[in-house]
Amino acid sequence: LLTGLGAAGIAGAAGAAGLATGGLIERETTAQGDTARELSLGRSAPEEGRPPALLTPTPAHVHVVAVDLRAERPEQVSQQARTVLRLWGEQARGLHEHGLAEIVEGAPTQGLRPASLGITLGLGASLLERAGLAERRPEPLADLPEFASDHLDPALCGGDLMLHVGAEDPLVVSAVVEHLLGIAREQALVRWSLPGFQRAAATAADPSATPRNLMGQVDGTVNPHPDQAQFGPQVLAAHPDGAASWMDGGTYVVVRRIRMLLDDWFDLEPHQRERVVGRRLSDGAPLGGDREDALPDLAARGDDGEPVIAANAHIRLASPERTLGARMLRRGFSYDLGWSGGRREAGLLFTAWQADPRTGFTAVQRELDEGGDALNTYIRHEGSAVFAVPPVRENQPHPAHDLW
Numbered sequence: 001l002l003t004g005l006g007a008a009g010i011a012g013a014a015g016a017a018g019l020a021t022g023g024l025i026e027r028e029t030t031a032q033g034d035t036a037r038e039l040s041l042g043r044s045a046p047e048e049g050r051p052p053a054l055l056t057p058t059p060a061h062v063h064v065v066a067v068d069l070r071a072e073r074p075e076q077v078s079q080q081a082r083t084v085l086r087l088w089g090e091q092a093r094g095l096h097e098h099g100l101a102e103i104v105e106g107a108p109t110q111g112l113r114p115a116s117l118g119i120t121l122g123l124g125a126s127l128l129e130r131a132g133l134a135e136r137r138p139e140p141l142a143d144l145p146e147f148a149s150d151h152l153d154p155a156l157c158g159g160d161l162m163l164h165v166g167a168e169d170p171l172v173v174s175a176v177v178e179h180l181l182g183i184a185r186e187q188a189l190v191r192w193s194l195p196g197f198q199r200a201a202a203t204a205a206d207p208s209a210t211p212r213n214l215m216g217q218v219d220g221t222v223n224p225h226p227d228q229a230q231f232g233p234q235v236l237a238a239h240p241d242g243a244a245s246w247m248d249g250g251t252y253v254v255v256r257r258i259r260m261l262l263d264d265w266f267d268l269e270p271h272q273r274e275r276v277v278g279r280r281l282s283d284g285a286p287l288g289g290d291r292e293d294a295l296p297d298l299a300a301r302g303d304d305g306e307p308v309i310a311a312n313a314h315i316r317l318a319s320p321e322r323t324l325g326a327r328m329l330r331r332g333f334s335y336d337l338g339w340s341g342g343r344r345e346a347g348l349l350f351t352a353w354q355a356d357p358r359t360g361f362t363a364v365q366r367e368l369d370e371g372g373d374a375l376n377t378y379i380r381h382e383g384s385a386v387f388a389v390p391p392v393r394e395n396q397p398h399p400a401h402d403l404w
């Protein structure tokens, strides 16, 4: 099980392997091997109703696919939604338990381990609208407002349903996406999709360290942790009763496709790149701080009288001080689609999971927008969507069963 793997387990295994000569290398190799093995062996069963996408550690590969249902008339849209959710819900259960090769003869994943496969499903506001279920729409499930820094392409936005597949092995992700879309071909049409990745546990010197994005920054430091008391209120939706109770204990995910202008970024000197975000490149420590988990001192000024963390630095504008405690669980993955028409297609597959996007993503993005985030020069928000991710309930055919 994914969550069974803690830093203590890794450290314990590493400690036991220390040798007098070359001990450091031996320890590191063992820790990496241990984590990599756990992740590639792992089976992901949803825990406490939480969708696999919320479990830690995060897998090395994900693919987020948004589909639209083919039908037009409300009762047919509703019928198709139920069919697709039931098919995917049932398959997810079997795939989590057995893997694809045991379910589909001739699957590309034959001979592969479960790879911590996790399948998470979401519903878009357009689905409820089109299926005649508008009165069951929870208020947090709404289109995001427009932001001044948006460069959105409608073809990369929205969607009736979301399929989020994660695993430690890219072949497992690819084959499972193919399989799930294949069985829903009659009902669902892909609207947009984006595969993402992060460093593999096997190559990380410290597999428990916060990963880096394609700009080279340590990304994901300030995040609610599943074992903290505020994780629930910040990340999980509360709709104890009423029309939206089908989402009680679920979460809302904002997905943004954010292209990075990497040539421009790497033209900057390292100290200029650090100024943009307000953290050190070497270890992710806030400027003026001594370690990654140090609290940023937003009041500190240098000898020149200027703020140590610049007025338009990303972490200053995104900090809870500015956003009145707005919080979300940020799970960033990189994407790299090479070059298209001579243009570099790489960046951040940004996913943010929260109890309510209005007090989570939107509150922060508004500050980044209005405060003139220094990062905006080097990024382009090109795709955007919001999905309701219902809690996984063991005895139901699919997570949104209570909606009907």
Ligand code: HEM
Binding pocket: 213, 215, 217, 218, 219, 220, 221, 222, 223, 256, 258, 260, 277, 279, 296, 314, 315, 318, 319, 320, 330, 348, 350, 361, 362, 364, 365, 368, 375, 379
């Ligand atoms: C912090 C990078 C977009 C919200 C950070 C940090 C980095 C970073 C390096 C510091 C380390 C950390 O705490 O994770 C980026 C990049 C982006 C991006 C490269 C786009 C390509 C966004 C967006 C949002 C966001 C769209 C939300 C609207 C935050 C928040 C923090 C943060 C809330 C923590 C701030 C704090 O309290 O210290 N980001 N980010 N970021 N970012 Fe972003």
